[in-house]
Amino acid sequence: MSRIYARSSLVGVACSFAVGLTLVACSAESSEKKREYAVPSSLCGTAVSSSALEPLLPTGRDIWSTKGGIASYVRCQLYVDDKIAVDSVILRESSGADLTKIAFTEHNVNRSDVKKKEERYIISGSAAVGHVQCSARREDGAEVFTVIKKKHGTVDVSTMRNIIAEFTDAASKSEVCTEGDVPSADSRR
Numbered sequence: 001m002s003r004i005y006a007r008s009s010l011v012g013v014a015c016s017f018a019v020g021l022t023l024v025a026c027s028a029e030s031s032e033k034k035r036e037y038a039v040p041s042s043l044c045g046t047a048v049s050s051s052a053l054e055p056l057l058p059t060g061r062d063i064w065s066t067k068g069g070i071a072s073y074v075r076c077q078l079y080v081d082d083k084i085a086v087d088s089v090i091l092r093e094s095s096g097a098d099l100t101k102i103a104f105t106e107h108n109v110n111r112s113d114v115k116k117k118e119e120r121y122i123i124s125g126s127a128a129v130g131h132v133q134c135s136a137r138r139e140d141g142a143e144v145f146t147v148i149k150k151k152h153g154t155v156d157v158s159t160m161r162n163i164i165a166e167f168t169d170a171a172s173k174s175e176v177c178t179e180g181d182v183p184s185a186d187s188r189r
Helices: 002-031 050-056 099-106 157-172
Strands: 063-070 073-080 083-093 114-117 121-124 127-132 143-150
Touching: 050 083, 050 157, 099 121, 099 127, 099 143, 114 157, 121 157, 127 157, 143 157
Parallel strands: none
Antiparallel strands: 063 073, 073 083, 083 143, 114 121, 121 127, 127 143
16 A cells, blocks of 8 residues: 555656646746847948847847937947947047057957957957948048947857948948048937
8 A cells, every 4th residue: 555655646746846847848938038129230221231230139129229429430329128239339530540449448348358359350249349441542541440339248259250340341331431421310210
């Protein structure tokens, strides 16, 4: 009799454990956040692929952007559920400005966080700075740079390199490389 009782108790414990695991798995699935918005294919009009931008964006319901600045400095901020997710900048500096100064002095990239430094890019897991190669030399000799910052968390270096390379390449084909001012405006998507 005691063997039967021990077996039935063991079966009961095993069934309770299985039911508990199922409930935990179901509640974890239902609380798992999802991306309910479409990933944009630009940073306020400067083309980047959605696939390059997606890893920098959190899950959430809504995405919108703001664009502002002055003729030589334009900032685009992407918000997800009213929190800044990505901050990007295109800026013109006087002739002779260099990537290192822009990254470490003006945009506060932490030197100890840098994972890769190339001729045209300085990259960490949460920020990247690029030096734009304008197709035609600007008459004023200005240098053009791009900056992208992921505001929360980090991604791998190849992801940051991919987005800064796309953003920098797109900037090289934009009006920032001409004598005209870079327009600023607000937009909500």
